[in-house]
Amino acid sequence: MSDSPIAVEPHGPELHGPELHGPELRHHFADVEQQRDAASLGMWLFLATEIMFFGGMFCAYLVYRYWHFHEFAAGSRSLDIYLGTINTAVLICSSLTVALGVRAAQMGKQKLLVVYLLLTLVFGLAFLGIKGKEWYDKYKEHHIPGASFNADDIVKEYPQIPINQQSEQTYFSLYFAMTGLHALHMVIGVGLFSVIAYLAMKGRYNSHYYTPVENAGLYWHFVDIVWIYLFPLLYLIDRKPLK
């Protein structure tokens, strides 16, 4: 029906109701297909605003990295690349379970859907746990910007790199702002998926109606994409051997 978006002839309430098309179809849509396309378009509009939201931070990052490249390179070296890589892998796994979960919903396999939703929650929480460990390490090293910030250890470790401690704080400010905003999105995603997993357990979704699963999935994939860029930009600025 998507080629005739406004579709149907004018008609009264006698042609509507659960008997004719199931309770999931809203009155103003021609069919379930059109309703789903509209929901997904709305979700993408929201994600477009999210792209601009994160875009401001990426822009600030670019400008300061251009101005203080040495400090950004040294700060990047001080991050734990192994935990960063593992976290990237964890998020990619969670994206797979989301995609397979939406597929299970499309096929009406309700139990499988619940399994994939719970797996997604496990991966999401694992990501937040590893991120928390990394932040705690930075706290212990006095790398959190503020009164107790101290990058003497980085200066000592990389004598070849000219480091200004003020600019080093700029790197860590952006590091915490960007990973923090991303982690906030992860926390919201985990909350979202908890509700959807609960509703899926109660049998709320079937092959005709799974819009919340699909749209929450789009959100989760978006948050994954943000991390796909944050990982090289924060962890891999300059890892090559120093001369």
Add this chain to the structure above:
Amino acid sequence: MSERILSSKLYIGIWATLMCLTVITAAVSFIDLGPFNTVVALVIATVKASLVILFFMHVKYTHERMTKVVIVAAFFFLLLLLALSMADYTTRFLA
């Protein structure tokens, strides 16, 4: 976008590709490619993001053109923000 159910083999294939690219991008960062380290890292990230958008987010299979317009517009305006800002900041102190 939903009448088409993709095979789970395709999803697992995309997942495996994403995992390989993650290991590659981390490993390559230790090799000295001069100025190309950043380029390689960003190209790999963009390939990964495209795979997620096209397959996991089903954009390759959507027949709703408006959705594609929204996505292209979003990235266009992001590019505008980044490109024009950098055109300013990288040329400020030339004189």
